[in-house]
Structures are given as structure tokens and as C-alpha cells.
Amino acid sequence: MIYLLTSNILQISPEGIIDRYPNSYNHFVLPFVIGISFILVYLFIGLVRILYHLTGEDRIKLLKSLFKPKTAWKNIKDIFCDCLLHTKIWKRKPLLGYMHSAIAFGWFLLIVVGHIEVWLFAPRHLSGLTEGSLYYPIFYRFFIWINPAHETLRGSVFFFIMDFLLLYVLSGIGLAMFKRVRSIALGMRHTTKPSLADRVALYSLWLIFPLRLLAEGFTADLSGGGFLTRPLNWVFRAFFGNELNFLPTWWAYSICLGLFFLAMPFSRYMHILTEPLLILMRNAGLKVRKPRKGFAEAEIYACSSCGLCLDACPMNVQKKNLKYSSVYFIRFLRRHNKRKTREIADKCLMCGKCYALCPVGVNSPAIRRALRETQNNNIKCDYSYLEDASSKSSATLAGKAGGKILYFAGCMSHLTPVIIKSVETILKASGQDYEFMDRNEGICCGRPLMLAGRTEAAQKTIQANSRIIRESGCTTLLVSCPICLKIFKEEYSLNGIEVIHYTQLVDRLIKEGKLKVSKSSSAIVYHDPCELGRGCGIYEEPRNVLSSVAELKKASKERDESICCGYSMGTLTLDEKDKAKIAESSVTSLMAENPDEIVTACPMCYRAIRSKAEVPVKDFAEIVCENIEK
């Protein structure tokens, strides 16, 4: 009670609440105040820097999106679900989801409820910086003395809620500590190696909440407390007998908070503050333009370095490739390490699995592509021949394909003639009128150039192909290669011509009754090609068809978790041996339920899987062809 006696100005509120300190200030708040001021200034500068590097067009887009009711609602929903509740992690790994949401949502609620408590019982301290509104709500339990005789039910409810929330956070922290020792128990085979700043922030974060419990426990007889802090107070009394201990614990609590905020901008925990900004920018429809500035910078700082991409990356079937994962790519990018980022960017398969599984949604494949663009876009080339080729092709097709399906096989399908043959058989069997766009000589769709970062060159092939397609007068463009499909959908402007993959077409033909298939007894498994599944979101159509032609088994990893076949166009420097290893792991996943045959819908996957599988591998069109009812 010595503190009580020294205070000469006592503020008594109707609830029997007394400020134990004149001016409500004690030196121990300083570390926290320094930390929070630093992070606020850093945040402001960072925000200005990111906005400055956006193009003018993007800035206006962002501003407009904030006032569109639909986007605004999506923003609120996404921020709540992704930043606080972590629904994306819950869905895949519930225990990990609980751990993260306990820390994030629990801490958030502690801050909010703490402020509400101050607003109700000591509103004066929220009115301005001179009243301590920066730190007072955080250290409320230190500054307050509540006469037990005046304790109200309303106050007791808050004691209970605050202690309950603290317990909730502590359970999350406990799991986090356990995860450091045995990550596999929470569903993670590999975890990220923390950097120095990460460690400082991590250990201070771990200490913040136990110290809060101790500190509030020491003061619980003065400030009041709930089911956690009050028993703790009795125990401390029994052991220590005096109150001389409690100032050092409050100091320690404040120092840990301050340390956490000081280390934050240099550590992974910057994601807490950057993720809301990333959500706003993503919902506004912004795209990565430069690899390190503007939108990309928001993505880089929003990376939580959680390491979920380590298990996701198909390259990590070999431990030596762990260093090429997105998490390290982003880390080196953040440190401006040009040599390493280039090396990693060129190695990537661009299968998009890290992006699909990322709880924050950091589009690292897009950043890698932007980085490749800075390296490869200025390579000299000569595409003058494309103009002639496209006029020649236009002339032969003109008028013939009017109102029909135009079939573009693409370079890769020409290496697997069985696909072309089967697609044509299906088209004929279902009575579809079609024209072949590239039977003898075709122009590449441009996706491989795009993936290599040669955007300008890609635009030339896009122009050449667009002209042929538009002038043919077709209504539907049919493609049998998912790589082509992706770029036709994203980069081509085709005046309303529908772009469709053959799996979609077959599904539609069967539903319309134009194609009749019979079910065979063989058990098959379907491999999701990266560009078709994660790239274009086509998972259901091929499965619909395949389950009507055979018995469809499951792979151990499928849909958006499907493992790349390894021979993706995305990689530039991955060598043959590594590709083969990835293909093997992909086949192992497919063989989980011992199917008789493997089916895929991409010429690249078809070739890759065929080289490694011990069971027959068929293309989607091939197996449909075999089961057409005559």
C-alpha cells in the first residue's frame, strides 16, 4: 500500500475506482512508449513509400475500391477472417489454426476489451496523449485501485473476460512453443529458420503474455482480478508477503512489449500490420508490376514467414532445395539480396502451390515473374516473321471457321499426337463442327515467354494469334493444353470468343447428351495439372467426366494441393535430375490407392508422369475416346 499512501491526488469515480498515481505515470511505461512510437512512425513512412511507388492508375483504383460498397464489405470480411480468425489455416490444419487465431484474435480482443474497460471506468485517460492514452489502457491494472467494497458486477464481468482472454492467448503461446520443438505435431514437416530479428521478436512475444499474467497477478489485490490473477495473487502473498516485487515485473512486461515493437519492422511479425494493407490492395485488383516496389513491397512485408510453403513446394522432395522456397525468396528480396533472389526466381516451377496454400495469400510466383522480367525482357529477338505467318493462317481459315469451334492444339500437344487424335475423335463423335487452327504450323501461345519474363516478346505472339482467332469468326476456342488455356484467358482480348479446355467441353457435351459414354471397370486416378487446376480453377469438370467413364480413386495430394509433375514450363534452371525426382514424388502421391491407370489432362504432365509411372498413363481425351458408346 506504500504507493497508495504516497499519492496525494486521488481521483475517485462513482464505481469506487481510484488512480493510484498522480498523472497516471510511472517510468516503467517508457520502453513500451518508445516501442509503440517507433512502430507507428515506421508504419507511416512505410505506407507512404508503398503508395508512392504505385502507378497513378493503381493509386486511383485503390482509392475508388475503398468506397465501393461491395469491395468495402469484402475488405472487412477478409481482414476479419484472414488477419484475426485465420480461417484459411483452420481449414487445412485445425491445430495450427487454433494456435494462430488464439494469439492473433486473443491479443486483439485483449486490446479492444481493455480499451472498453478504460472507456467505461476511467474515460478521462482516453482523451489525449497528456492523459496517457497511449499506454494507460495497456497498463490499466497497474494504475488503478479498486475498493473491494465498491466492486460492481459490471467490473467483475470484465475481470473474468480479461482473464479468460489471457488464458486463450497463453494456450496459443504454449502451442507455439511446442511447435518449435515438434512442428510435425501441428502438421508441419519443415519450419522456417528464424533470422536474428525474428528470434528477438519471437522470444519477446512468448514472454509478453506470461509476464502480463505475473504482473497482473501481483497487483490483483489492488486492481481486482479474475479467476487467473486473483489465485495467483494469493500464492504470491503466501510466498513473498510484500509488494516490492511487482514493479520489476511490470518493468519486464513493458520492456518485452517495447522490444517486440522495436524488432517488429525487421522481423516476420511485420505481417501483422501489413496484411490488412495487402488485403485492401488485392481486393482493389492491383497486380505485381515491379519485383520489390509498390504492391510487391506490401506482399513482401505481409509474408509471415510461417513456412507453410516449405511443405507445399514440390522441389522440397529433396532437402537441398528447401532454400529455393518462397519464404526464403521473400526474405532475400526483403534484404535486397540480388544474387540469391535471381537464383531462386529462375529455379521456381511456377506451379503456384505456395500461393494456393499461403495463409496470407502472398503471390510469390507473380513476384518471381516480375523479377525475371527485369532480367530477360530486354533480350534482343526477331519476331518479324510472325506477321506473315498470322496473315497466311488467317487467310486459310477466314470464313471456314465461322460460328464453329476453333481447335488450337498448341506446341506441346503436337508432341503427344494421341491427344490431338482423341480430341478430334470426340469432336466428330459428338457431331461438332470444328476447324483446326495449327495442324501443320502454329505460333506459340506466348505463355512460355511470359513465364520467362519476356513480356514484350510474348505480346508479339499474342498479337499474331489474336488476329488469327478473331478473323476466323469462330465462337469457341478449344485448347488441349492448360498452359495455352491460362494465357488465352488472361492476356488475350478475343471479343467475347469463349476459351474452353477440352475437359470442360467433354463435360458439357455429356451433360447435353451429345456424347454418350459407358463406364468401364478400371480404377483410375486423376492428376491435376498445375496450370489447369491452380492456374484456371478447373477441378470439377474432369472429375465429373472421369467418374462416369471409370472408377475414380483419390491421390494423397489432389486439387489445389496436387504435386507438380516437375516438367513445368515455369522453371528456367531446374535440372533434369531434380525434375525426375519431383515426377517420382508426384507419381507416389497418385498411386496412394493403387489405381490401374493414371489420367491427366496436360501434354507435359502426360509425358512426365509416363516416364516415371509403372501403371499405364492416359490422357483425358484418350480414356474418354475408349469409352464412347458407339
Add this chain to the structure above:
Amino acid sequence: MIDFGFSFSPSSRINLDKADKEKFLSLAALEPDVLKCMACGSCSASCTAGAFEDTSVRKAILSLQNGLSDDAVKLLNHCMLCGKCTMVCPRGINTRHLILSIQKIYGK
């Protein structure tokens, strides 16, 4: 000039001393697969751009080995990086990276 009724054809001799060996070594360091080629010609046979213009990875590698780097760059100028040559190469050469590397090192 007096017309003697015959003329000299330009020499087809290759002066390897003039070839930039440093560049080839840096290429081999960047993409060691360049040393693996056995000149089978699968790449040229399957080439998409080859249907329109003279494009060949096989010829380009041979030209580099013969010190004719300008010819090599010219042969790859029309490449669309479609990756068919990578898929058909029996030696598993990463042709796409090889082409990009040649263009970067010799194309300046």
C-alpha cells in the same frame, strides 16, 4: 580487276583464335548442359519457330563450338521458348535456359 574466268570462293576456314573462349566458359558455367549436346537434331526437328525461319539449337551449339557466335545468336533470334526441344532432348538438356543464356552472353 582482270577477269581470269575464275574466282576465289570465300574461305570456310574457322579461326578459333578469334573465338571468345571466355564467353563460352561463362556460358558453360551458367548452363553446363551446353557440353552435353550430341547434335542429334531432335530439337531442330520439333522446333515451332523452325517451321517459319531457320532456327536450331543444335546448329547454334555447333556454331558456338566453332567460334561463330554471331551465327548462333541469329539461329536463336526467332525462338519462342515454347519448350518442345527440352521435352524431346534425349540428353535432358535444359534448352530454354541454354537459349536465354546464349542470348544474354553473346547477344550484346
